[in-house]
Amino acid sequence: MNFDYTEKVKNYQDKLKEFMEEWVYPNESVYEDQLKSQESRWDGTLPIMEEMKAKAKEQGLWNLFLPDDTYGAGLSNLEYAPLCEMMGRSLIGPEVFNCNAPDTGNMEVLARYGSEEQKDTWLKPLLQGKIRSCFSMTEPEVASSDAANIEARITRDGDEYVINGRKWWSSGAGDSRCKVAIFMGKTNPDAQRYEQQSMILVPLDTKGVHIRRMLPVFGYDHAPHGHAEIDFVNVRVPKENIIWGEGKGFAIAQGRLGPGRIHHCMRLIGAAERALEDLCKRVQNRVAFHRSLAEQGVVREWIADSRVDLEQARLLTLKAAYMMDTVGNKQAKTEIAMIKVVAPNMALRVIDRAIQAHGAAGVSEDFTLAAQWANSRTLRLADGPDEVHRRQIAKLELSKYKE
Structure with missing residues (x-):
């Protein structure tokens, strides 16, 4: 490599x-x-x-x-x-x-x-960049970390599909520029487990689409982007709005989530890198107990640990990206799962140290640290929680030793 x-x-x-x-x-x-x-x-x-x-x-x-x-x-x-x-x-x-x-x-x-x-x-x-979009998959009534649990329905009716279901954490739906949702739901509940779901395009101005509320994250509304809870009630769209075909929802999701997951990790490394820079600048300009914070042993440990954490995460991200390019997303699934666990947790540790070094200022709006920490914490859940990725990693590891 x-x-x-x-x-x-x-x-x-x-x-x-x-x-x-x-x-x-x-x-x-x-x-x-x-x-x-x-x-x-x-x-x-x-x-x-x-x-x-x-x-x-x-x-x-x-x-x-x-x-x-x-x-x-x-x-x-x-x-x-x-x-x-x-x-x-x-x-x-x-x-x-x-x-x-x-x-x-x-x-x-x-x-x-x-x-x-x-x-x-x-x-x-x-x-x-003329419009924005959202992705409506997660549902409030089921454990959506297992996408097979999704209960929303997409039912064929002549030349149309009728859509019913409640979705939440549809990120971006609050924005006035958001014009369309990619909606995931069941077209055939009797099909094989991973062929029940489909994805369909739903313009947000379609009759029956109701944004119930916007969901804050740790008190941040993330406007104008936001995260919406949306009701889809007897929503009718043309049959041409189905993406690829019925039963292709899981296949599309796998194609979508590989790059999506690693992009999140790349951005998290950038957020953590900036936090470490802020930390290093801050501690050299603040004095406590007659010495700069940079001279305090514990602060130097924070800096050293943060650099180690960052480099490890960056290298694993690059390895996953390299494998996606050379052998494809399917063969890189272990590396994608690993970095999706590693990067958010790394960012939380590094940003937390930077917050601590800034004292009360670190949790204020005067710096980007608090908002970046909140964003990083959501990414231990978005695109699959840590536990699901760890389960996948363990399953793949165990498969190497089956007799």
């Missing part, structure tokens, strides 16, 4: 670093101020974000996540890793470059499995 960055990637790194320093970091507070001052926190058309997105497009820093150069930059997972990490240093960073979840995963689904009509209607405006 060779993890050296190509000249193409180095060029993107230089451009991204400069862009983050010139545009993203200085405008994090501007973004928050504009969000607070507008009439609705769920109006996603913030002037500063639109200005940054236009600049990113001009500089060719757009849709870098898609490996298909028909739609994206044509970067492999390994090439995209350091760029995604850099974007993840800021919570608003990914959207600036149109590399934000869940739109990235939904665009990948449409690019890989969508019909030409679906691509024209939904993929193109998503690629242009």
Whole structure:
């Protein structure tokens, strides 16, 4: 395995670093101020974000996540890793470059499995950053870590499908720009276990779609993005809205979640790297008991442990990305599962140390640490909880020793 960055990637790194320093970091507070001052926190058309997105497009820093150069930059997972990490240093960073979840995963689904009509209607405006989307899979009434438990129904009725079910944690649905959901539900409850589910496109302005409430995370509403609980009541959409075909929901989910999981991990490494930088800067400028915090032995342990944690997580992420590129997502499933456990827990440890070093300031809104910690904690659940990934890792490990 060779993890050296190509000249193409180095060029993107230089451009991204400069862009983050010139545009993203200085405008994090501007973004928050504009969000607070507008009439609705769920109006996603913030002037500063639109200005940054236009600049990113001009500089060719757009849709870098898609490996298909028909739609994206044509970067492999390994090439995209350091760029995604850099974007993840800021919570608003990914959207600036149109590399934000869940739109990235939904665009990948449409690019890989969508019909030409679906691509024209939904993929193109998503690629242009004109609209947003959400992914409606998780349900409040069942343990959705086992997707086979999902009870929502997608029933064929002539030239239409009728959709019924309640979904929650549909991230992005609060945004006024969110126009479509990819909905997962059962088309045939009597089929084999992993052929019961399908995915279908549901425009959010369709009759019968009701956003019940937005769900805060540790008190953060994450506006204008947000996480919605949505009722789908006798929602009718054309039969052409089914993605790939009936019974393909699990196959699509596996294709979607591999890249989605590793992208989360890449961004988490960026968040942790920035937290460590903040920690190191802070402790050299603060004095307690006649010595700088940087001279305190326990603080140096925090710094050393954080660097070790970061490098281990980064190397495993790169290995998983390399395997996805060379042998495919299926063969890389152990590495994807491992990094999905490692990265969120690593980020939580590093960010927590940075919070501690900042004292009370660390839990305030004056720094990004508290918000990044809350975001990292959600990723021990999103795209599968730690326990499910550990179960998969153990199962694959045991399979090596069956007689």
